[in-house]
Amino acid sequence: MTTMVKLRNVGKSFTLHVQGSVNIPVFENLDLEVAAGECVALLGPSGAGKSSLMRMIYANYTCPAGEILVRHGDNWVDMAAGDAHLILDVRRQTLGYVSQFLRVIPRVSTLNVVMEPLLTTGVSEADANVQAQAILQRLNIPRRLWSLSPMTFSGGEQQRVNLARGFVQQRPIMLLDEPTASLDPENRRVVLDLINEARANGAAIIGIFHDADARRQLSSREFDTTQFTQVAA
């Protein structure tokens, strides 16, 4: 299968200037390749850098060492190189990230929150509306809530709105941070189906799944980040 993501010699540490310039090493010399149709589950205890790695691929965190190459159309884009304009385009078209928390402008309706990623890629208002309604329905967000801001929703509902926004658009690479946490069994099932469908459609998926059963059902491969843990100097 086509390789979609290539990490080479990736290293990361945090320097906390405000707290006496403490240096916190995370990992070094990390290599990872993910192909279309694969679902790679990141493993490791809390603090091993699973979320950091995922955020680095999304360029939410800087990558001080190595390369993070993402196949964007016919080109490879190095997310570590920091070309903001290009990275924004990769995020719009190619690379989706469903974080654990929903961050939205207050007072914007749920329907509009879910439509937004489509509108920014040039989908018409009418088409975006239809697609957003379909995914909200599938994730069992009651229609009476669609005109309300998700900020007032329960944790599980917010997470489903977040997932709806992530999956309303078919993107070739998806990063999923605990997509089934805080979901009831029925909605968990829906989310597992969504992820498997995306994979069957050729998406390359990298995820953190503490839910061991979900991990078994979804992942084609596990990747232990602790093997690259940097030893504190």
Next chain:
Amino acid sequence: MRRDEPILRVQDVAHFYGHIRGCEGVSFELYGGEVIGIVGESGSGKSTLLSLLSARLAPSSGQVHFRNRLDDEIDIHAISEPERRLLMRTDWAFVHQNPRDGLRMGVSAGANVGERLMAIGHRHYGNIRNQATDWLSKVEVDTGRIDDLPSTFSGGMQQRLQIARNLVTQPRLAFMDEPTGGLDVSVQARLLDLLRSLVSTLGLSAVIVTHDLAVARLLAHRLIVMKDGRVVESGLTDQVLDDPQHPYSQLLVSSILRT
């Protein structure tokens, strides 16, 4: 709507007030449909930079190029004063921190919005009034107040009126100096939503000076962090806020109060 060429190209601009550095060594490119936020403490050079970018202040060195509707790149500091005025009436909007600087206090709210349309050639009175009414409701100013003078409005209402006046002509680039500073949080949210939709659907670009990092996160795609007139860090908004590198950016981010 989104183009391959930047709409604004800023090359190594600096401005000195005598010996005092206003700002120095600033370069960036802004594309259609993109919002860049400039953050930093008072006196860091944010407003000086905004004035340089919008041709309100001549740079001591460096250049600012703007790509106009005809797709020509123009040096905004080299063009004639009438050309600059035309730009300010058509392609640009400037929202001042103090609404009194951006409004005409002696004419009605409706006229404040309508005269921007008339300045670019609109003549049909009914249409102008309808658009003015439409924009007043977009920024949540009671349309029953359309014939009142802005001086009878509260500060927050004046700010919303100023924003309506600026955006009614569908500018392509908006400069905003603390646009949501004096607003109630609910109105602030409404304006953020409005700006966001203009950006994503009409491809509006904006340069926004703010010291509210929450506003910056929700509105800006990219951030420039300034200190003592220089850029100490720049990059994707979420990257600068979630993984700041420079000691000053870290201090700024770690000082936010969370609710």
